[in-house]
Structure formats: structure tokens, C-alpha cells
Amino acid sequence: MEATTAARINVNPLSAHTGAEVLGLNLLDAFGDAAVKELLNKAFTDHSVLAIRDQDLTAPQFHEAGQIFGDIFPQHNSRFSVPECPLIHYISNQDKFEDGRVYIPGEGYHTDHSNDAVPPKATMLFAVTLPKTGGDTQFINMHQAYDTLSPAMKSRVGGLQCVHVYQSKYSERKLMTLPGERAKISTKQVIHPLVRTHPVSGRKSLYINPIRIESILGMEDAEAQELLGELLEHSIDLKNEYRHKWSSGDVVIWDNRCLMHKANGDYPVDEVRYLYRLMISGEVPA
Ligand code: SIN
Numbered sequence: 001m002e003a004t005t006a007a008r009i010n011v012n013p014l015s016a017h018t019g020a021e022v023l024g025l026n027l028l029d030a031f032g033d034a035a036v037k038e039l040l041n042k043a044f045t046d047h048s049v050l051a052i053r054d055q056d057l058t059a060p061q062f063h064e065a066g067q068i069f070g071d072i073f074p075q076h077n078s079r080f081s082v083p084e085c086p087l088i089h090y091i092s093n094q095d096k097f098e099d100g101r102v103y104i105p106g107e108g109y110h111t112d113h114s115n116d117a118v119p120p121k122a123t124m125l126f127a128v129t130l131p132k133t134g135g136d137t138q139f140i141n142m143h144q145a146y147d148t149l150s151p152a153m154k155s156r157v158g159g160l161q162c163v164h165v166y167q168s169k170y171s172e173r174k175l176m177t178l179p180g181e182r183a184k185i186s187t188k189q190v191i192h193p194l195v196r197t198h199p200v201s202g203r204k205s206l207y208i209n210p211i212r213i214e215s216i217l218g219m220e221d222a223e224a225q226e227l228l229g230e231l232l233e234h235s236i237d238l239k240n241e242y243r244h245k246w247s248s249g250d251v252v253i254w255d256n257r258c259l260m261h262k263a264n265g266d267y268p269v270d271e272v273r274y275l276y277r278l279m280i281s282g283e284v285p286a
Pocket residue numbers: 091105106107123135136137261262263264
């Protein structure tokens with residue numbers, strides 16, 4: 001008897017704490033298969049980053065595959081929509097700021113769209129074109145970052161609430177302006193706890209975002225920025241990192257609730273790096 005699709009799948013950890021590769025799966029076969037859906041969602045919770053190897057997807061197929069993990073979240077900046085499937089966006093090193101500088105989306109550590117009242121639980125990318133070398137994505141495990149804080153720091157940050165905006169005035173990284181009606185998003189503030197609890201695993205993590213957190217309730221900005229800087233330094237220690245080196249055909253999904261990530265623009269600008277991107281709806285951080 002032929003093995004079921006789920007039985008043919010291998011999930012191999014990529015580091016001691018974060019990331020696993022998924023082999024033996026064609027995502028196009030998985031959408032209607034409850035056993036595969038369960039296996040992938042459990043692997044996602046257990047490893048926080050999944051690299052599903054050897055895929056070959058159009059934008060609409062990527063959109064279908066994303067729904068294995070939940071509902072698709074509408075992204076904030078619609079100028080990056082893929083025309084044939086607007087809920088899918090692209091990541092590309094070929095766009096420029098108004099002043100002509102190359103725009104590398106996702107440079108600098110962050111977690112996606114934390115300026116939303118209900119931020120996306122996950123982001124998923126599909127590598128369409130990759131540079132010959134470089135362009136890795138770095139992930140920081142924020143459960144580990146929280147777990148390794150001193151008891152005094154845990155009690156200091158425990159009840160703190162942070163104000164997130166589209167772009168913090170303290171952010172070193174500049175974002176593209178939002179077009180038309182979407183510009184309203186950039187004036188909204190939302191409040192999220194600095195320490196959040198993962199809704200599936202129950203583990204605590206630091207929920208910080210250098211580009212979006214502008215202040216901490218009840219604290220002077222100078223003190224808040226100093227504390228956030230200290231937490232960032234503590235978090236980005238190499239022992240908390242998984243660094244993904246992309247291979248052609250990789251679909252990578254990560255958990256925004258317990259990771260920060262950043263892109264690297266460390267390859268020649270004439271080499272194209274182009275990926276499809278979608279996000280999966282989440283829940284109110286608590
Ligand atoms: C992102 O921050 O969503 C993009 C990450 C990448 O391009 O590696």
C-alpha cells in the first residue's frame with residue numbers, strides 16, 4: 001500500500017531552538033489534506049520557522065498554500081501587490097526610494113505589522129529569484145530572549161505596555177510612504193504588551209519592534225528607548241539566532257508572535273532578489 005502524503009513528509013530541525021526544514025511535500029497536494037495540515041501546523045508551533053523545500057508555485061498557488069496556516073492578512077502597503085493576486089505581495093531589491101536610493105524591504109530587526117491591533121501571526125515567503133550569494137534572512141527567538149532575562153528584568157518588563165505606530169520617530173530604518181487611503185494607517189497608534197504569551201504553546205516572549213515602538217506607557221521616552229535598546233541588544237545575541245540561507249524553491253513561514261527577523265541587502269545590486277510574500281491573520285497579543 002502506498003504511504004499517505006503525511007507519512008512521506010520529513011521534518012528536520014535546522015538549529016537547537018528555531019527552524020526546521022520540511023521535505024517530501026508538494027504544497028499543492030496539501031491544501032485539502034487534513035492530516036498534512038495538522039502536521040504542518042504542529043511543526044510550525046514547535047519550530048517557529050519552517051523551510052518547505054523544492055516548491056514551484058505561481059502567485060495564486062502560493063495564496064492557496066498559505067491558507068493551510070490560516071486566513072490571509074491584508075498587508076498595509078498595497079503598492080507591493082502582485083497584479084494577478086493582490087493579497088500576495090512581492091519583496092524585491094529593484095524598488096527605489098523617492099530620492100533614488102535602493103530600498104531593501106525588511107532590513108533591520110522587526111516583527112511584522114505590530115502597528116495593527118490584531119497583528120499577523122505569520123509571514124510566508126516563496127523564493128522566485130535569488131542572488132548567487134547572500135540575501136539570508138536572520139531570525140531571533142524571542143522566547144529564548146525572554147527566558148534568559150534576569151529575574152529583576154523579568155519583573156521590570158512584566159506589566160509594561162508599548163505604543164506601536166507605522167514608523168516610530170526613533171526608528172533608524174525608514175519605510176516607504178503608504179499610498180492613498182492607506183496613509184491613514186500611519187497615524188494610528190496601538191498598544192501591545194511588551195511580554196506576550198504564545199496562544200498555542202503558552203510560552204512567554206519579548207514583543208519588541210525597533211521600527212514601530214515609539215513609547216512605553218507611563219515612562220519618559222528617553223528611559224523607554226534606553227530600556228528597549230537594552231532588550232534589543234540582549235535579544236540579538238547569536239545564541240538566539242537561526243540564519244536562513246535560501247535555496248531555490250524554498251517556501252519559508254515564520255511565527256511573528258515569538259520571533260524578530262531581518263533581511264540582508266549584502267549582494268550586488270544588479271543581482272535580483274524577488275520573493276512572493278503573504279501574511280496569516282493572528283490574534284490580539286496578550
Ligand atoms: C521581511 O521582512 O518580510 C522580508 C525578509 C526577507 O526578505 O528576507
